[in-house]
Amino acid sequence: MQTQIENLPQRIETSEVEIDADRLMSELHTLATFTSIEPSSEGTAVTRVVFTADDLRARAWLKGIAEAEGLAVREDAVGNTFFRWAGTEPELPAVATGSHIDAIPHAGMYDGTVGVLGGLEAIRALKRSGARPRRSIELVLLTSEEPTRFGIGCLGSRLISGTLDPERADALHGAQRGAEAETLAQVRAAAGFSGPLSGVRLPSGHYHAWVELHIEQGPLLEREGLPLGIVTHIAAPAGYRFVIEGFGGHAGALLMPDRRDALCAAAELILSIERQALATGVIDTVATVGTCDVYPGAVNSVPSRVTLQLDIRDTDPARREGVMEAVRRDVEAIRARRGVRFSETLVNADEPATCSPHITGVIDEVSRDYGIAAKHVVSRAYHDSLFMARLAPVAMIFIPCRGGVSHRPDEYAAPEDIARGVAVLARTLASLSSQ
Numbered sequence: 001m002q003t004q005i006e007n008l009p010q011r012i013e014t015s016e017v018e019i020d021a022d023r024l025m026s027e028l029h030t031l032a033t034f035t036s037i038e039p040s041s042e043g044t045a046v047t048r049v050v051f052t053a054d055d056l057r058a059r060a061w062l063k064g065i066a067e068a069e070g071l072a073v074r075e076d077a078v079g080n081t082f083f084r085w086a087g088t089e090p091e092l093p094a095v096a097t098g099s100h101i102d103a104i105p106h107a108g109m110y111d112g113t114v115g116v117l118g119g120l121e122a123i124r125a126l127k128r129s130g131a132r133p134r135r136s137i138e139l140v141l142l143t144s145e146e147p148t149r150f151g152i153g154c155l156g157s158r159l160i161s162g163t164l165d166p167e168r169a170d171a172l173h174g175a176q177r178g179a180e181a182e183t184l185a186q187v188r189a190a191a192g193f194s195g196p197l198s199g200v201r202l203p204s205g206h207y208h209a210w211v212e213l214h215i216e217q218g219p220l221l222e223r224e225g226l227p228l229g230i231v232t233h234i235a236a237p238a239g240y241r242f243v244i245e246g247f248g249g250h251a252g253a254l255l256m257p258d259r260r261d262a263l264c265a266a267a268e269l270i271l272s273i274e275r276q277a278l279a280t281g282v283i284d285t286v287a288t289v290g291t292c293d294v295y296p297g298a299v300n301s302v303p304s305r306v307t308l309q310l311d312i313r314d315t316d317p318a319r320r321e322g323v324m325e326a327v328r329r330d331v332e333a334i335r336a337r338r339g340v341r342f343s344e345t346l347v348n349a350d351e352p353a354t355c356s357p358h359i360t361g362v363i364d365e366v367s368r369d370y371g372i373a374a375k376h377v378v379s380r381a382y383h384d385s386l387f388m389a390r391l392a393p394v395a396m397i398f399i400p401c402r403g404g405v406s407h408r409p410d411e412y413a414a415p416e417d418i419a420r421g422v423a424v425l426a427r428t429l430a431s432l433s434s435q
Contacts, residue, residue, distance in 0.1 A: 108411025219404025
């Protein structure tokens with residue numbers, strides 16, 4: 001895990017800010033060791049589910065580093081953690097950056113973590129340069145960006161921005177097998193985060209600006225040979241749960257004409273979702289069925305019930321809903337033809353976000369100062385910034401990742417691309433904090 005670090009440049013210098021690439025990469029590798037799975041031959045495999053022992057150890061390690069840098073540390077009732085570098089006018093709304101460190105099972109080591117540790121290094125670099133911000137600069141570690149444990153992503157930023165009801169949030173049950181009985185209220189209390197979730201929400205205007213650094217999780221920057229992306233829009237996700245109920249029985253004794261196979265109906269539904277998403281003809285429309293729970297789940301039993309979870313995203317909510325209406329028409333035809341029952345539950349439906357032209361303009365200017373060719377891009381993956389946009393003006397900085405691969409052990413971002421992104425982030429935070 002440490003072999004690549006020896007070959008990294010010791011420092012990458014920019015005109016006013018020095019990024020300690022060696023230290024940053026060492027910290028990224030250390031953070032990747034807080035995982036519950038064995039190393040993978042495909043790369044650095046990380047599983048770090050929110051509020052597990054690995055997550056709590058990683059949080060404690062990060063707090064120790066931040067406190068050693070003299071940053072003030074605060075935690076809220078859901079575990080969002082705030083690391084503040086006080087400005088000369090601390091009463092002004094702060095400039096903030098941050099991301100998440102939780103990771104889905106068998107993920108990589110760069111998703112979210114580059115934004116957290118890169119944000120910390122940006123603050124350290126500014127401090128080393130002798131800068132003193134007018135507005136405070138705050139790094140935020142946001143809780144449970146991934147939906148692994150509770151079935152809904154961006155818990156921390158949803159609660160901060162007031163887009164998730166606190167009572168509903170505390171009643172969320174575990175989404176992983178074997179953890180269905182656990183609620184968020186129980187799990188966060190066991191992790192040491194107490195108090196009402198109603199106190200997590202921050203008022204509008206609490207932050208002057210929010211900037212998140214992230215790997216692209218897509219192939220476009222790498223394909224075009226570009227080192228940096230400036231996000232202008234973040235696509236809107238929606239989640240649905242479908243339950244298909246049929247009539248099952250013994251795989252040998254139940255004759256084909258008498259079957260109402262729920263899995264066959266589910267297969268038709270999945271293909272309908274793919275077909276209707278492609279039918280928009282727009283690259284920003286994406287739809288994925290990522291889970292399929294078959295009951296009773298035996299090779300010699302005809303499936304009588306299937307539960308599917310759909311993730312559908314678009315920069316245009318009306319177009320997204322148009323896809324769903326077309327899918328529902330197909331569902332009616334499948335139901336009538338196969339004699340099965342369908343139920344549909346909306347898990348979440350979020351609005352897209354438009355990034356602040358002012359902040360993207362600052363990032364543009366900083367990039368030009370460094371001679372960096374940056375491209376304006378759309379984020380089709382959603383991030384905590386989608387919800388922070390309900391609270392403050394936002395923007396995102398993307399760096400390339402190899403092959404566009406993410407959420408896999410072979411996820412990879414080059415050290416020079418990470419350091420370049422951190423340098424642009426640092427200068428952007430400095431500019432915004434002086435306003």
